[in-house]
Amino acid sequence: MIKIWGRSSSVNVQKVLWAVRELALPHTTEQVGGAFGGLDTPEYGAMNPNRKVPVIDDGGLILWESNAIVRYLAARYSEGALWPTDVAQRALADQWMDWTATEWQLAIVPAFRGLIRTPEDQRDLAAIEASTRQGNALALILENALQKHEYIAGSQFSMADIVLGCVAHRWLSMPIERPATPTMSAWYRRLMMRPATQGVLVLPLS
Ligand SMILES: N[C@@H](CCC(=O)N[C@@H](CS)C(=O)NCC(=O)O)C(=O)O
Numbered sequence: 548m549i550k551i552w553g554r555s556s557s558v559n560v561q562k563v564l565w566a567v568r569e570l571a572l573p574h575t576t577e578q579v580g581g582a583f584g585g586l587d588t589p590e591y592g593a594m595n596p597n598r599k600v601p602v603i604d605d606g607g608l609i610l611w612e613s614n615a616i617v618r619y620l621a622a623r624y625s626e627g628a629l630w631p632t633d634v635a636q637r638a639l640a641d642q643w644m645d646w647t648a649t650e651w652q653l654a655i656v657p658a659f660r661g662l663i664r665t666p667e668d669q670r671d672l673a674a675i676e677a678s679t680r681q682g683n684a685l686a687l688i689l690e691n692a693l694q695k696h697e698y699i700a701g702s703q704f705s706m707a708d709i710v711l712g713c714v715a716h717r718w719l720s721m722p723i724e725r726p727a728t729p730t731m732s733a734w735y736r737r738l739m740m741r742p743a744t745q746g747v748l749v750l751p752l753s
């Protein structure tokens with residue numbers, strides 16, 4: 548039984564929840580972080596010294612960093628499916644996972660926090676606008692990439708689609724002006740039809 552710590556409104560926790568559901572892995576969840584608190588206890592700090600979510604415990608293996616967790620679950624429980632066995636294919640999945648974490652997800656944080664988690668009269672409009680512009684430019688890179696194959700790392704759904712799909716859910720659901728991304732939107736709709744996303748990628752954003 549895998550235990551997952553993290554509030555389900557966190558995009559990083561959503562990646563892990565989707566992965567365990569996709570693989571039908573027995574799991575329990577504990578809502579911590581944000582308004583739930585619970586990250587400042589000595590016990591939590593011993594599991595994750597960064598005091599962030601998500602964290603998992605799989606048979607005594609304590610792991611943090613959402614993309615590392617998704618990679619671990621895919622490698623351990625889904626070789627040849629979520630975890631591409633072909634090295635080149637896997638490198639492409641890795642590339643998009645890293646791009647998501649270090650580029651797109653990061654770029655849209657100020658817009659997300661400003662528009663979804665900050666009262667209107669306290670918003671930094673310039674930061675929201677800059678973040679939206681940057682997020683939109685990066686979304687066009689994804690739009691272009693998805694025109695080449697059905698899923699981000701090739702013709703097969705992989706761990707990279709989970710990580711990228713969680714961030715796409717945010718970007719496509721935020722109240723912002725967006726460029727047209729018909730291919731990405733079609734890919735996102737395909738992902739949202741997967742039963743494992745139900746109850747994980749929810750609206751409204753919070
Ligand atoms: N790089 C880390 C980032 C983790 C992170 O920043 N988590 C946020 C939520 S998305 C967090 O724990 N914030 C503090 C809180 O929720 O109280 C990962 O991908 O797991």
